[in-house]
Amino acid sequence: MTQLFxxxxxxxxVGSGAGSMASALLMKQAGKSVVILEKAEWVGGTTCKSGGVMWIPGNRFMDAGEDSLEQACRYLDAVVPDGPDSPGTSPQRRRAYAVEAPRMLDFIIAQGVRMERGSRFWPDYYDELPGGVKTSRTVTAVPFDKNELGKEWAAKLRKGFLEVPARLDDGMKLPFMKHSWEIKKTFVKIALKLxxxxxxGKHWVTAGAALQGRMLQAVLQKEAADIRxxxxxxxxxxxxGRAAGVVTVRDGRPWRVGARLGILMNAGGFSMNQAMRDRYMPGxxxxxxxxxxxxxxxMHRELERQGARLAQMxxxxxFQMTEAPGWDTDYVKPGTQSTTAKPHAIxxxxxxxxYMNEGxxxxxxxxxxxxRNHTVPAIPSWAILDQQYxxxxxxxxxxxxxxxxxKWLASGWMRRADDVRALAEQIGVPADALEGTVSRWNGFVRGGRDEDxxxxxxxxxxxxxxPFFTDGPNKSMGTIEKGPFYAFPVYPGDVGTYGGVVCDCDSRVLREDGSVIEGLYACGVTTASPMGRVYPGAGASVGPSMxxxxxxxxxxxxxxxxxP
Structure with a gap:
């Protein structure tokens, strides 16, 4: 029956993440009308708060011979396991990504969105596997003055985590400023620009806010979508049997919006729904x-109600974090990746x-x-550091x-002791075990290899x-032997969930029996990731969403x- 809209x-x-903007710009070029319905009072979605990095194999910023379609597919096939518990991925879907991602990037840049290489050194996360790149497949947006959007839309752009006129790559180098005059000069340039x-009257943003600011600007300039x-x-x-429209809200009452060509679901995940977390990812x-x-x-629940298959939930x-002082009100939770992966820390x-490689x-x-927590209590785990760190x-x-x-000690978050055995007592772990672990680590450091x-x-x-570590050939390993010794708890945080509806290579939503729900498409973390249960490299969420x-x-x- 014909619906009334x-x-x-x-x-x-549905949703205003990066994938939504990319789709709107394409539809505009095709001469189609678009509406973007955003639940929040701000535009940009999770992308805006993120690093805004895109993992794009074979992208235009890489050097000739640095990557290829076959190399990218070889890497993805080596990293991402196929199986019944990972229906969001397949060799065909991964190849579709490797083929279309650089084309998408070229299209977006042609729309006036300024991009650049994220870094010349931002290796794939499993760069040792076949097809892995030890340089970088990352792409980021150029820092953006969000006031270019005009007062109304600048106020509607979701806050980013790094609101300075700095490239994300430069921001990651600043902690090493005292070791390099080049980094010191970069800091001075950033400070002067700020x-x-x-x-x-400029308001600079970088990372995800720069990407979404530039994408929003392109959509507005081209009148590519009605954004609400x-x-x-x-x-x-x-x-x-066909998805024909959605029910939203306008002027305080239900509002039915019809879709002639289709509906794209890019409505985010369920990271803030504790009941769903308890059901799908306890702990x-x-x-x-x-x-x-x-x-x-x-939309996970609504799409399931309409017969869509949910997977990889x-x-x-x-994204490992710690409850450091202020963590509960921090816009971005304190991350520990850059702590436990450095020398003098395990x-x-x-x-x-x-029980793991801390890098x-x-x-x-x-x-x-x-x-690990299923067999040995590991939530929280403990970061162990010494005075050298x-x-x-x-x-x-x-x-x-x-x-x-x-301040850290007074809060009880940080623990300190003169020797390892006393530190073990403070954090409630067996002293012999911790002392043995630290001794074994120090032996690995002196031998130049983490044997475990x-x-x-x-x-x-x-x-x-x-990068400036000089006490050994391994830039990630340093002894833990100079007192006092320190510990703080580490928890399994995240930047979002990674499961959702299963889609085909055209982004069409599938039912449990594998049939297509006509007119219904999805991308981003509303979907079961096309990367399966693995994160191949920086930007393996934003890149596929777009x-x-x-x-x-x-x-x-x-x-x-x-x-092809």
């Missing part, structure tokens, strides 16, 4: 998540034993914590010990370490995938 568009998009910006905030969607309207907590407040799984993009479970992928790090490095994004240690977990043998491990949002629009508009 309050208004109708060609393309209806001051100049304040004097001239405070417009939650509660229902998908079906007509004879994780919303309070440890860096997800946004609107990530409550509304036990997965999250883990992590142990509650039995006092090391590597943050997703794998947190998954390993959760798996405290003299050299910041801790969990909370600054240097010299300025903050008294091979920390530092990946380029990525050393990327996380200290690419599969773009693919969805191409398919719905009848433009084809142009697969």
């Amino acid at each position: 309050d208004e109708t568009f060609d393309w209806v998009v 001051v100049a910006g304040k004097l001239t 905030v405070n417009s939650p969607v509660s229902e998908v309207i079906m007509d004879d 994780t907590q919303s309070k440890w998540s860096n997800g946004i407040e609107t990530d409550t799984g509304d 036990d997965q999250m993009v883990g 992590q142990v479970d509650q039995s006092g034993v090391r 590597g992928s943050y997703e794998e790090f947190c998954e390993t914590m959760l798996v 405290m003299d050299k490095y910041a801790v969990a994004g909370k600054g240097m010990a010299k300025k903050n240690m008294d 977990f091979q920390r530092g043998e990946r380029a990525y491990d050393n990327f996380l370490g200290d 690419t599969f949002g773009w693919i969805a629009a191409k398919h719905a508009a009848g433009l084809g995938n142009q697969m």
Whole structure:
């Protein structure tokens, strides 16, 4: 039967993440009308709060011969296991990504969105595997003055985590400023640009806010979409088995919006829904998540109600964190990846034993914590450091010990003792075990190899370490032998969930029996990730969201995938 709608568009998009914007720009080029319905009062979604990095194999910023389609597919096939518990991925879907991602990037840049290489050294997370790249497949947006959006839209852009005129790559180098005159010069340039910006009325943002600011600007300039905030969607309207529209809210009452070509679901995950977390990923907590407040799984539940298959729901993009002073009100929770991967630091479970490579992928790090906790208490685990660490490095994004240690100790978050056995007593782990673990680690450091977990043998491990470390060949390994000794708890946080509806290579949502729900598309963390249960490299969430949002629009508009 024909549905009655309050208004109708060609393309209806739920959520305003990067994939939504990419799809809108494609639809505009195809001459189609678009509405973007955003639940929150701000535009940008989780992308805006994130690093905004895109993992794009074979992208235009890489050198000739540095990557290829076959190399990228070889890497993804080596990293991402196929199986019945990972229906979001397949060799065909991964190849579709490797083919279309650089094309999507070229299209977006042609729309006036300024991009650049994220870094020349930001290795794949499993760079030692076939096809892995030890340089970088990352792409980021150029820092953006959000006041270019105009007062109304600048106020509607969601806050980013790094609001300074700095490239993300430069920001990650600043902690090593005292070791390099080049980095000191970079800091001075950033500081001067920030001051100049304040004097001239600029509001610089970088990372995800820069990406979404630039994407929003392109959409507005091209009049590619009618973007509506405070417009939650509660229902998908079906007509004879086809997704025909949605129910949203306008002027305080239900509002039915029809979709001639299709609906794109890019509505985020369920990181802030503790009941769903307890059901699908027990042991994780919303309070440890860096997800946004609107990530409550509304569309996961609605799409399941409409017959869509949910999968990989036990997965999250883990990002280890700690409850350092102020953590409960911090816009971004204190992360520990840059702490435990540096020299003079390890992590142990509650039995006092090391159980992982403390470098590597943050997703794998947190998954390993959760798996370990099934057999040995590991939530929280304990970061173990010595005075050498405290003299050299910041801790969990909370600054240097010299300025903050008294506050950290008084809060009870940081523990300190003159020897390892006394530290073990403070944190409630067996003294013999912790002493043995530290001694074994120091032996590995002196021998130049982590015999247990091979920390530092990946380029990525050393990327996380200290590029200026001179006490050995491994930039990620240093002894823990100079007292006092320190410990603080580490938890399996996240930047969002990683499971959702299963889609095909055209981003069409599938039912349990594998059939297509006509007119219904999805991308981003509303979907079961096309990367399965693995995070291959920095930007393996934003990159696929943009690419599969773009693919969805191409398919719905009848433009084809142009697969080779």
